[in-house]
Amino acid sequence: xxxxxxxxxxxxxxxxxxxxxxxxxxxxxxxxxxxxxxxxxxxxxxxxxxxxxxxxxxxxxxxxxxxxxxxxxxxxxxxxxxxxxxxxxxxxxxxxxxxxxxxxxxxxxxxxxxxxxxxxxxxxxxxxxxxxxxxxxxxxxxxxxxxxxxxxxxxxxxxxxxxxxxxxxxxxxxxxxxxxxxxxxxxxxxxxxxxxxxxxxxxxxxxxxxx
Numbered sequence: 001x002x003x004x005x006x007x008x009x010x011x012x013x014x015x016x017x018x019x020x021x022x023x024x025x026x027x028x029x030x031x032x033x034x035x036x037x038x039x040x041x042x043x044x045x046x047x048x049x050x051x052x053x054x055x056x057x058x059x060x061x062x063x064x065x066x067x068x069x070x071x072x073x074x075x076x077x078x079x080x081x082x083x084x085x086x087x088x089x090x091x092x093x094x095x096x097x098x099x100x101x102x103x104x105x106x107x108x109x110x111x112x113x114x115x116x117x118x119x120x121x122x123x124x125x126x127x128x129x130x131x132x133x134x135x136x137x138x139x140x141x142x143x144x145x146x147x148x149x150x151x152x153x154x155x156x157x158x159x160x161x162x163x164x165x166x167x168x169x170x171x172x173x174x175x176x177x178x179x180x181x182x183x184x185x186x187x188x189x190x191x192x193x194x195x196x197x198x199x200x201x202x203x204x205x206x207x208x209x210x211x
Contacts, residue, residue, distance in 0.1 A: 011040075011042050011046050011049075011050060012050050012051075012060065014040040014041065014042055015036050015040045015042055015047060015050070015051070015057055016057065016060060016061040016064065017040065018035075018036050018039035018040035018042075019031070019036060019054075019057055019058060019061045020061065020106055020109065021039055022035055022036070022039055023109045023110075023114050023115075024109060024114070025114075026114060027114050028058070028114055028115055028116045028119060029116055031054055032054070033047050033048075033053075033054065036054070036057065055118075058119065059122075062106075062110060062119070062122065062123075065103045065106055065107060066126050068099065068100070068103050070094055070097055070099060070100035070103060071100070071103050071104070071107070072130070073094060074094055074100070074104070075127060075130055075157075076130075076134065077094070104161075107123065107161050108161065108162055108163070110122075110123060111123060111158055111161055111162040112162060120158060123158060123161070124151075124154040124155070124158055127154050127157055127158070128150055128151075128154050131150070131153075131189055135189050135190065135192070137189070137192050142192065146192050149188055149191075149192065150189075150192070152188075153188055153189065
């Protein structure tokens with residue numbers, strides 16, 4: 001039996017690539033196992049050996065993007081960038097990376113018209129989780145007002161990512177560098193770390209007796 005070539009992709013990798021290919025032209029909720037099998041060249045039995053359904057395949061495919069250090073670096077750049085040449089050079093370096101360009105284009109697919117509310121929610125949760133880590137914020141300790149603030153910010157960044165490939169890959173880096181939203185994001189996120197209101201005063205002994 002011949003040995004597999006080193007550059008041969010595994011069955012999950014082929015199915016993930018098929019998922020991205022199909023998402024370019026087809027609604028996520030209309031992609032079927034038969035579509036994946038036909039596009040990837042993998043039979044249905046192999047699909048169900050690795051995944052229980054399309055949602056599991058999508059989760060696996062998208063997780064690979066979120067694990068990309070280039071994507072992490074870009075999201076960090078958004079909230080820590082400065083108005084200097086170093087920031088511009090850093091962005092240029094990222095955009096020159098084929099893997100980063102592919103990841104950003106795929107995120108745009110997830111957030112685009114062929115995506116789904118569930119996929120968008122997954123992206124928002126990913127971004128929010130990263131921000132909470134960067135700013136040292138305990139998400140479970142946020143009150144309702146703070147949770148809504150975080151959701152508002154995440155929705156804005158989601159909108160940016162939905163169109164980022166159109167702007168960045170057309171070479172309009174100045175548009176990204178002039179973007180005022182990152183500064184606003186930092187201010188709002190930093191506000192979540194403000195000291196919580198002091199505990200209400202304890203009743204005095206006289207008050208307790210009167211009660």
